[in-house]
Amino acid sequence: MKRMLVTLAVGVLCSASATAATVTGAGASFPQPIYSQWASDYNKATGNQINYQSIGSSGGIKQILAKTVDFGASDAPMSAAELNKNGLIQFPTVVGGVVPIVNVNGVAAGKMRLTGDVLAKIYLGEITKWNDPAIQSINPSLKLPDSTITTAFRSDGSGTTYVFTNYLSQVSSTWKNKVGVDKTVKWPTSATGVGGKGNEGVSSLVSRVNNSIGYVEYAYAKQNKLAYTQLKNRAGNYVQPSDDTFAAAAKVNWSKVPGFSLMITNQPGAQAWPISAATFILMPKNPTNAEASQEAIKFFEWSFKNGNAAATRLDFVPLPESTKNAVRQEWKKIK
Template structure:
């Protein structure tokens, strides 16, 4: 009986071992035999592959601070918004406080770059610890705006009558000198109120540069600059301030960037140019001035372009310069500033004409490229 039981136990043990071996063999290959009798194999387990976005490091975020010209503000607003769409990690906080204010902040080292419609003098450049270069970013015309009831267009001004108004020598709109130039316009017996910029202004620099160029008395008594002592009139802060004063003051006359005049639907005058033609401020006139400047642009780009010859030329035209340091302590921020400004004076120029600014000619853009290389 014991011998029989031993034989049966041994048979059972062998069967169990065989079953286990078959099962283990099948499980180790992870599946059933295929049609050829070979066992399927599963790939070794690995960590899930990371996506390209997960592998790419997050872009560093930048908020660049800048300040200055109100003249260029409509264009900069558009450009910086479009740049942010292309580069979401870069935002520009631009304060439209006037060219003089921008230069002060650059000198104090509180902004990453400034903008000015007046180029800096040597003595002012010397005050900037980290140096400065001038990068022309646009060209625009300064409109002579006015508020005369019933005269929405057609007013003509010569170089001398405009200077005479701001010198306080012509005080009524029906002055014989004005009526002589405007035989087809009924000018009223209305006092003239000149309006000027109360803040340090590149637009004032362009305007007074023009008056100094065309009128000897103005040059001797008042001169040119971002801030001058105007003999008569009232002040307004920024292009928008001057435009606002003119719009609300009957008989007022002022000067503002063409885009402000156009946007606010304020009448602006025709000026007699160097060739004796009366012309309105325009994109074409600004483009002609830019092309003229490009032919003789100095390396430092500091040049006046008022009162250039040509039948279609308009006298009160100027550059806006971005003012960049030649040295930045933060290498990453330096590169962000360089990339932004290169885009502004190249690809960003596509937004100029719709806002009545002239594009920077290629010859000037190439000078900008060389000057940007000076930034360390």
């Protein structure tokens, strides 16, 4: 009798496994913490599996164009023209923030102040010491060392880099003219700085290299207990990165922008975090695997309905319901 029960149980498990759907996605490391959590929760609720690889935005775009994944992910939105050319739809999932992180002895999280101009000059190599007057003057209460700054940056094609350089180009004409905006750029401090793959790589570098500075999605700073900075926003206020300051930057009408191709860096709100960003999903209008494509849509629908608490817990901002409804209309373009 025991043998019969065991055989029956195994049979039921195999049957459930055979009918469970598997969806593959790849791309940005920025949203990896929330996609991983949503996938885990979705699997527990439905038995279906979402396999997401954090390989950087450039990798996600390459894979969705090559049709080797069911969805790609990027923090650098494609333009409406690019979407049409490649037969893709694009939609945001959550909002977050890119934050400067530092490893300077005695400087705790949220204590150092930076401006966009100072941040640009550090990455341009024009400010090379932590006790430079430009930094010390806006941080009179901090005792900053006479130590060389080591810049950390992404070595892979990165939507986080796109967001970061998009912001620097708005606050520094020198950066705009000399370096510009892209997922990969020629870093002026490459000879003295260090490169890491993914938000994970930059987080690790800054945690290990004394007197370094980097930029990562806020969840990575929090999870790794890294010292993020304050930043002076467009309204002239020094603000801390938080759900509230990301949400303040995200008060825009997404539905009026074709393909949701909108950057929300350097927004004018009094409490807006200057380097806020949405992260995006790319899917083909005519998928090669229609079943997997529909399952991916079911996953994001489930996450929109059930994943707000997880997003907030991981320091992302859920989309407002009006934006989610606009996204649902966009899904109808998939055949």
